[in-house]
Amino acid sequence: xxxxxxxxxxxxxxxxxxxxxxxxxxxxxxxxxxxxxxxxxxxxxxxxxxxxxxxxxxxxxxxxxxxxxxxxxxxxxxxxxxxxxxxxxxxxxxxxxxxxxxxxxxxxxxxxxxxxxxxxxxxxxxxxxxxxxxxxxxxxxxxxxxxxxxxxxxxxxxxxxxxxxxxxxxxxxxxxxxxxxxxxxxxxxxxxxxxxx
Numbered sequence: 001x002x003x004x005x006x007x008x009x010x011x012x013x014x015x016x017x018x019x020x021x022x023x024x025x026x027x028x029x030x031x032x033x034x035x036x037x038x039x040x041x042x043x044x045x046x047x048x049x050x051x052x053x054x055x056x057x058x059x060x061x062x063x064x065x066x067x068x069x070x071x072x073x074x075x076x077x078x079x080x081x082x083x084x085x086x087x088x089x090x091x092x093x094x095x096x097x098x099x100x101x102x103x104x105x106x107x108x109x110x111x112x113x114x115x116x117x118x119x120x121x122x123x124x125x126x127x128x129x130x131x132x133x134x135x136x137x138x139x140x141x142x143x144x145x146x147x148x149x150x151x152x153x154x155x156x157x158x159x160x161x162x163x164x165x166x167x168x169x170x171x172x173x174x175x176x177x178x179x180x181x182x183x184x185x186x187x188x189x190x191x192x193x194x195x196x197x
Contacts, residue, residue, distance in 0.1 A: 005113065007190050010059035010070035015175045020069075023178055024192035025185075032058045032070060038083075044076035044106045049122060052108035056118040067113040067188045071176050075151030077103040082151040091141050091152040092134075098151065099132035099162075105151075107172035111184045119187060121180040125168030127155070132162050 007027035009020055017029055032055035038047050055070035075082040077097055085091035105125045112118040140159065146152040153159040155166075155173045171178040182192065 005188075005190070006063075006066040007185070008059055008063045008066045008068045010055045010068055013175055016071060019171065019174065019176045019178060020181070023182070025190075026193065027069075030059055030062065034058050038081055042081075043079070044074045044081045044104070045122065045124065047081065048072045048074045048106040048108040049120060052110040052120055053118050056110035056112040056120075060112040060115070060118070064115065067111060067185065067190050069109065069111050069181060069185060070118075071107065071109040071181070073105060073107040073150060073172065073175050075103060075105055077101065077151075084148055084150055085146060085152045088141055091146045092137050094152040095132050095137040095140070095146075096134070098129050098153070099137075100130060102126055102128045103151070105168075105173045107169070107175075107177050109177055109181050109184060111188055113188050119184060121177070121184050123169050123172045123177045123180060125166060125170075125173050127166055127173065128164040129162045130164045136161070 007025060009017060009027050009029040010032040011029060012031045020027060034054050036051060051072035052070050056068050059068040082094050085094055105127060108120055108122045110118040110120040140146055143158060145154055145158060155163060169177045
């Protein structure tokens with residue numbers, strides 16, 4: 001089915017751009033340029049919803065002729081949000097807290113067009129980690145990978161060694177719940193093609 005309007009991904013994340021391209025969508029991307037600070041007492045699920053909504057609204061205002069897709073992913077442990085680590089000590093503290101524990105990843109994806117309110121879908125994924133040895137956490141930090149990741153880890157790559165099991169969407173944890181994004185964009189008559197592999 002042809003794409004009638006351009007698709008804009010409101011994200012500066014290279015992972016989200018790669019994921020969307022890998023499943024056959026043709027799109028441009030933009031920086032949503034919004035304030036991404038949790039409010040006092042804001043739960044991870046609420047923060048993810050608000051961020052996805054606000055990103056979609058901001059991009060839709062700049063690209064009124066397009067369908068806009070936005071997403072947000074947040075890590076929550078014991079009711080506390082784990083954002084991107086401030087520094088080495090913060091990252092190591094996060095990894096120590098996640099060690100041999102289960103935590104939740106909240107992901108929200110929003111689409112908007114024609115000046116309408118964004119339509120939003122949310123996923124919650126539970127991740128069960130094995131024990132993280134301090135020397136492994138140190139090595140991971142030294143790799144540079146955790147520095148810009150919520151919860152100080154990415155489920156793909158080095159940190160996969162700690163993932164005992166996943167209940168929910170792996171793609172959501174990476175940064176974009178793909179099944180939900182496809183279903184949401186279909187409501188706007190935007191569909192993926194066949195990617196060039």
